[in-house]
């Protein structure tokens with residue numbers, strides 16, 4: 061079975077809903093830890109996600125003979141919010157994520173992440189986190205202590221990954237924590253649509269003027285960054301931001317229809333779908 065599964069395939073095949081014991085590692089890097097999980101959890105379906113093609117290639121070659129391990133390319137917050145159904149994860153691991161020194165706002169884990177994770181874990185599901193950066197550790201610990209949905213537990217601190225080895229060999233201290241989900245938040249509104257063309261009657265002369273167009277709706281932000289034209293076909297480079305996450309997306313407009321470029325995630329979060337419908341539908 062192929063080891064690389066797209067977010068669209070996860071949704072279409074209801075892969076997460078149908079799995080009893082589902083473990084997600086966000087930022088799985090070279091896949092070493094996926095192999096350890098596969099060995100340690102014989103009845104679990106194990107998913108690793110990462111944004112780097114380079115890392116994913118290594119992970120795929122590591123897990124190629126493992127029956128229950130798969131990887132996906134996606135941004136972690138986006139994936140957790142839009143692709144993972146509520147109440148499906150048994151365990152989630154984030155090990156040595158990029159700490160973004162000086163640009164801490166870009167960090168993967170903040171209070172929004174913790175709240176979304178509470179939505180996606182099963183009751184009594186677990187979260188494991190490790191880092192070499194003390195202030196990242198403390199901020200994640202504080203977010204968990206503040207959250208009514210989690211309690212800190214005394215989990216393992218043994219995560220054998222490339223970065224764990226790297227920091228230890230440099231004599232750096234590492235920090236880790238684990239937490240259990242103890243209460244469910246109210247259900248969220250995480251509806252997504254699979255990409256399919258939407259009819260549009262927008263004129264080429266209007267399309268050409270859309271570069272720079274910005275829309276703000278209910279805390280969401282959408283902007284058309286570039287408009288490219290070739291022989292009557294258009295390509296729009298856009299960005300959509302919501303809470304703590306953002307995603308660049310390319311739309312093509314051809315033969316009176318608009319859709320996402322197939323290289324993209326191929327799913328529309330509900331708020332983005334509504335924006336596209338209102339602008340072009």
Ligand SMILES: C[S@@+](CC[C@H](N)C(=O)[O-])C[C@H]1O[C@@H](n2cnc3c(N)ncnc32)[C@H](O)[C@@H]1O
Nearest residue numbers: 087089110111112115135136155156221222223
């Ligand atoms: C420092 S490495 C750690 C890799 C592995 N967990 C380890 O401990 O060896 C961070 C990994 O997270 C990935 N990454 C960074 N930001 C991400 C994001 N927002 N969503 C998903 N993956 C991300 C990077 O591509 C990289 O592979």
